Amino acid sequence: MLLKTNTNCWELSWQALNAPCMQTPQGVVCAQQWLNDVRGAAQWLDDHSGRVLLYRSDLYEFSVWFFAFLSLGRDIVLPSNDKPVTLAELSQSYDVRVPSKLPDLSEQQQLQTLSGSLDSQLTFFTSGSSGKPKPVIKTIRQLLNEVETLEATFGELIAGSRIVSTVTHQHIYGLLFTVLWPLASGRVVNTQLIEYPEQLAEVLADDGQRHVLVGSPAHLQRLDNLDELSARNEALKAIFSSGGPLPEQVPIDFKKHDLVVPIEVYGSTETGGIAWRQRNNGGEAFTPLVGVKVRATEHGVLAVTSPHLANPEDEFISEDQIKIEQQGRFHLLGRKDTVVKIAEKRVSLNEVERFTLQQDWVSQVKACLLEGKRNEIGLVIILTDSGRKALESEGRFAVRQALRHHLQQRFEKVVVPKRFRYVSALPINDAGKVTQAALQNLFTDVTRND
Structure with a gap:
């Protein structure tokens, strides 16, 4: 060093x-x-x-x-x-x-x-x-x-x-x-x-060096030239991703093209890095970084002791719910603060997102709370190819009804989302994160696409 x-x-x-x-x-x-x-x-x-x-x-x-x-x-x-x-x-x-x-x-x-x-x-x-x-x-x-x-x-x-x-x-x-x-x-x-996929291909082909790519979920899922990159796979030693959850299709696609699977680093500005995982063989659990200790509180929330904190002896209680495995490995279960009240009923936005993803027409989804005379949940959705075809051939009403019918298999009718936005990419800030404010802004448009 x-x-x-x-x-x-x-x-x-x-x-x-x-x-x-x-x-x-x-x-x-x-x-x-x-x-x-x-x-x-x-x-x-x-x-x-x-x-x-x-x-x-x-x-x-x-x-x-x-x-x-x-x-x-x-x-x-x-x-x-x-x-x-x-x-x-x-x-x-x-x-x-x-x-x-x-x-x-x-x-x-x-x-x-x-x-x-x-x-x-x-x-x-x-x-x-x-x-x-x-x-x-x-x-x-x-x-x-x-x-x-x-x-x-x-x-x-x-x-x-x-x-x-x-x-x-x-x-x-x-x-x-x-x-x-x-x-x-x-x-x-x-x-x-690196702002465009072709720039990465040029870097890997240019100087015979080995490279490490520092990326975000938003950028990695937009790499549409994996075939071209796979021809240079020896030049790409590792890929890091942080700033938010990496869609599970990304590791699958990278592995399919014989590219290194991204290493996902989990943490926050307040805590610094906490843990990492590499979904090479479908493993979802995170491993704490060297010197970092984690535990689940009695409420199932992540508690961290780390040299990256102002006082390494202090314990930081996060907003993330986890499930601990052996040797300190853990699964993320979503944020504690995503539980909202709709018609006096408590519902987890994370759970709404997870269940929505089980519908064949949905590739990615984010839920947000829309406050008004009656609070409701809005869904911002990236459709799969079959979902886009259904939208074009059957129209918005039919797609909306199909999504609501799917959600009613899990949630009471009164809390099922009524408003939808279909986008080609999720709104991200400079850190590659999707905020509630950015999602809510999509529902302020005069033109509705529910």
């Missing part, structure tokens, strides 16, 4: 300053250039006091600013995006933004190390189920503890590989997997974000 920690400090150092650090569209950047860029950014920060907001869409520039902050012991404010509404909502959280261009270093130096305090704080903003920004504060100590966990769990698997990504580094998952972990372990990162 290039990054070392002691009781209070971290240190990042290279023995060879000409060692490759990142692969940018302009070429490979060596460690010396990156270190000089970090010091130039640190000089700019020295001249600007107060809280500085860090948003850079370019991964290389982001990494430079990020370590410039840390080398000065400065706290960091990380928005999920730089949209005007987002920045307006966070206006009380920062005083100034970093400039759009990296500052020049006044005097080039041949220093091999960066160092800083482990107590520097980062403020992430998660959307939660409501869609409104919610601040979550972490220390660099917590994040570097998680880097050590990732290396202990997966380091041997991805040895000698380069990192490519479909996810933003502004969120904790992307920050860990595409900035902190690669730099700490000396793995080269391709800074160009």
Whole structure:
């Protein structure tokens, strides 16, 4: 590992300053250039006091600013995006933004190390189920503890590989997997974000390197060129997925095309990584990451003890219901907060989703609570090929009635969803997550497609 920690400090150092650090569209950047860029950014920060907001869409520039902050012991404010509404909502959280261009270093130096305090704080903003920004504060100590966990769990698997990504580094998952972990372990990162399936095929075919793909469920299920990727399967060493549940068809399709099955990492911004699974042979249970301990409370809710928490001795009680197996492995059963009241009856949105998926016309589904004079459940559905054909040939009324008839086999009529939206893709935010707010927005349209 290039990054070392002691009781209070971290240190990042290279023995060879000409060692490759990142692969940018302009070429490979060596460690010396990156270190000089970090010091130039640190000089700019020295001249600007107060809280500085860090948003850079370019991964290389982001990494430079990020370590410039840390080398000065400065706290960091990380928005999920730089949209005007987002920045307006966070206006009380920062005083100034970093400039759009990296500052020049006044005097080039041949220093091999960066160092800083482990107590520097980062403020992430998660959307939660409501869609409104919610601040979550972490220390660099917590994040570097998680880097050590990732290396202990997966380091041997991805040895000698380069990192490519479909996810933003502004969120904790992307920050860990595409900035902190690669730099700490000396793995080269391709800074160009993979946005389209053909880009991944080009990367795998281009340089003869082995790669690790850092992805999200939303991106992985949209890879429609698995035949092309399978011809390069030796170049794809591992695939990571996080940010939400991975549809079960995705592991099946990857295995069918002789590609590595994605490793699903479960966790949250608050807890950091908790566990992982790889559905190679149909196994659904998660295995805790190295050093993480889990248990089910008396109410069947996941409780976590982890070095990724602010106090590793504390226990974090989540909102997720689980079933524990042997050796600490566990199954996720859905969130505790998905139980809603419809006509004075309690119903689980997770259970509605699970049962709806058993209908042959449904490929994916998300349920949301629609509040009004009478609360009701709305379903946002991606149809299978047969479902789309039924919609075209039989019409919306017939499809709606078939879905309601199926649901009435499990739920009382009064709670069965009455409103439906048929979409080609689920609405996701920058972190690849589907929020209740985004689902509910689909039902505010003037044109109904129930």
